[in-house]
Amino acid sequence: MKKQSLKILALVMLFTFGISISAYAFTTGYRSFAELAAAEDPSDYTIKTNDIGSDTTILAIHGGGIERGTSELVEALNGYGKYNTYSFEGLKAADNGSLFMKAINFDEPTAVSLVNKSDYTVSVIGAAGDDEVTYIGGQNKLLAELIRLHLTAKGYNVKTLSIPDRIAGVMDSNIVNKNKLFNDSYQLGGVQIAISKGLRDKLATDSGTLNDYSGTINQALSESWPxxxxxxxxxxxxxxxxxxxxxxxxxxxxxxxxxxxxxxxxxxxxxxxxxxxxxxxx
Known part of the structure; x- marks a missing residue:
């Protein structure tokens, strides 16, 4: 009985920790884009792509009403004219969360093609929480740290994620890590930026914060990273x-x-x- 109680306590703690970071941590979602497309009305979502032939692609795979604020950030970064951008956006009046696809399952053909031919990739997703926090993960630890340092220098609260965090973004199957081989040698992977709901709401409604936040990421990508x-x-x-x-x-x-x-x-x-x-x- 004592051992069983400990197991239950451990599960409760894991659930509490996971849900505090990502509202979608335990959401199954669609297992593929084909599955989503077969079940959903095409008018309930849209795909926005801007391929300028850049070596860097920035993604919002849970844009629009799915994770508010993510596609707004990608659109702001698109405004700098230096990156390929992609957004999968939910357009439903309600329940856009039903359009969710985990990053490890996200295989929409246009996004996959864009990432496959890019040297560097950044994916912007949502996290839960009314506080203003940015969680950074992904296989490209050096670029992740560079972005973290740029954001921290501007006063943003940034935390670095790794295994076992559920939105660490380190799995090979995560679309952000499927970019080209670095220097034709080996997989470098990408960076996953998970933004809390509190900060995402601010990015979606406060143009000053959106411009400052996107400008800081742009500085990291276009000035320091090269x-x-x-x-x-x-x-x-x-x-x-x-x-x-x-x-x-x-x-x-x-x-x-x-x-x-x-x-x-x-x-x-x-x-x-x-x-x-x-x-x-x-």
Whole structure:
């Protein structure tokens, strides 16, 4: 009986923690776009795409009424004219949550094609909570940290997610991680930005906050990130030779140096760039 009580308590704690981060943490949703399209009226959703041939794509897979504020942010970033953008938007008068598809199941063909041909990807989704918090995850830890530092410098409350958080965005099946191989070598993955309802509501109604928030992300992507990419290419080009090369030590060496840069604990974007530069020259 005691063991059973502990199990029940553990489940309650897990449920409480998960639901505090994402209202959709336990939502099954549709398992594919084909399943959604077969069940839903086409007039209840729309797909907006702007492919300008950029190396960076920004997604809102739960836009419109599904997770209010996400497509507004992507549209604001689209305004800078530097990124491919994609939004899947719910248009129902109510119950747009019924159009939900998990990021790991999101396979709408236009989105998949856009991500597959992009070097870098960012997905904006929603999280629960009336407070104003940004949760950042995804496989591209370096870009995630860069965006975090830019947002933090502007006074935003940002938390980094990883396993076992349900919206950490680290799974290979997550659409944001299906971009092109970095430097034709290996999968770098993308960044998933989960924004609390409180902040999303503000982004949807306050143009000043929307412009500031989107401008900060744009600065990270268009100003700081290209510098870091060149430094990462330098790390990747420092390839090992000899016997160990047949076991592909390049990826291991690359990951090790990126992790070393992250462990230095940069306090701002400039410091992160300097830390990546330092490890690239070792």
């Amino acid at each position: 510098t870091i990419v060149e430094l990462m290419k330098k790390i990747d080009n420092n390839k090992s030779e000899g016997f160990l090369n047949r076991f592909n030590p390049e990826k291991r060496n690359f990951d090790k140096k990126i992790q070393k840069a992250l462990e230095k604990g940069s306090k701002n974007p400039k410091e992160l760039i300097e830390d990546v530069k330092a490890v690239s020259e070792e």
